[in-house]
Amino acid sequence: MEKLQVGRASLTWLNGGVNFLDGGAMFGVVPKALWSRKYPHNDKNLIELRTDPILLQIDGRNYLIDTGMGNDKLTDKQLRNFGVLEESSIEQSLEGIGLTVNDIDAVLMTHLHFDHACGLTKKTGDTYAPVFENAAIYTSAVEWNEMRNPNIRSRNTYWEMNWQPIVDQMKTFEDEIEIVPGLRMIHTGGHSDGHCILIFEEGDECFIHMADIMPTHGHQNKLWALAYDDYPVTSVHEKEKWMNLGYEKQAWYTFYHDAYYRAVRFDQDGEKIDEVERVRYEYK
Template identity: 75%
Template sequence: MEQLQVGRAKLTWLNGGVSFLDGGAMFGVVPKALWAKKYPYNEKNQIELRADPILLQIDGKRFIVDSGLGNEKLSQKQLRNFGVIEQASIEKSLVELNLSVEDIDAVLMTHLHYDHANGLTKKVGENTYISQFPNAIIYTSAIEWNEMRNPNIRSVNTYFESNWQPVEEQVETFADELEIVPGMRLIHTGGHSDGHSILVFEEGEDCFIHMADIMPTHAHQNKLWALAYDDYPVTSVHEKESWMAYGYDKEAWYTFYHDAYYRAIKFNHVGEKITEVARVQYPYK
């Protein structure tokens, strides 16, 4: 498991599963001739996407950033349509770190689409689900939590009742931003979804910015490259423009949940890569 130390924050990437989605959908209106230079694709025009939560250890607390694809949460049709070839092994990842799901103090949800929220609950019977992290507070924006429970005609296929009903007593929401510990904030941005949030940590000269699905991979660095999946792509573009400028000025680390090749990249003042944490490539099960 890859790790990164940023100030007093230690980040460890867990195994949340992997899928292959259409490259055109992931890069929206960007021509393939451009995005294909930035990110590999297969013969079906699909690109590999991780769904790997970040274990964040700071100030004696243990946080999880998003929750992976889960297990036994998707039908065979969904597994096929979403290109899922490996489901999550979060518990196994934690055991390797001498931890368990009971040790997690909070789950920081950037948004609640199935590929980020499936791991919040686990199946224990034919149609029964319980909390995966029973002792954790689950933080998400109030807008996202409302849409999760009241999806519209477009979002109903990505917000699942099995991901929110078993954990609703654990959920705490915020409006604009929420400081989790000193220097670390969940900040509502909108864009990818109406309630989408990013995570920003600052301590002196040390900084990391987790852009979630506003910049899901390193290949989405260009501020104009928005996903076809974005509900509000113009908002995504403006938010990315703002937070990339902010991070470049601080030479911040940018961390990734979906990227199959990089866990984190640090950019300089003009957006050039300074250093990186590459993902170790393992064969699939």
């Protein structure tokens, strides 16, 4: 498991699953001739995307950024359509560092699409139960409202089995919330109406988790938005704002979906100056 230390914040990437999606959908209106230079694809035009939660440890507390693909939540058709080749093994990842799901103090949900939220609950007989029973679960009030009241488009990704069992654990906020000193969740919108990012600042040290408004290192260009974005113009403006700040601070950008890099750091001109590569293996 790859790790990164930023000030007093320790980040460890867990194994949350992998899927393969159409590169054109992931890069929106950007021509393949351009995006294919930035991110690898296979002969079917599919790109590899991780769904790996980040264990964030600060001040003796354990936080989880998003929750992975989950287990036994998708139908055979969904597994095929979403190109899921591997589901979550979060419990095994935590066990490898001496923790269990009961040691997670809070889950920080950037948004509640199925590929981020399926790990919140687990199948128990004919019903579902929380995975992180001792954790508070944070997301924006806008996102939580849409999760429970999806529209004709979003109902394909906001699933009842991912929210009903955790109602009593939810904590929502409007514009932003400070989780612990230096760590903020900020409502951006863009990818979804309630989408959030995370930023941690301590002196000169900083990381920014852009979630799905910059899901991979290949999405660094401020104008490149996903076809999956509900509000792509908002994504572009928010990305511009937080990329400008990150470049100025030479912040680390951390990734949930990137199959090649866990984190990348850029200088003031947007040139890469440091990286944490993901240890890769081949899928059979």
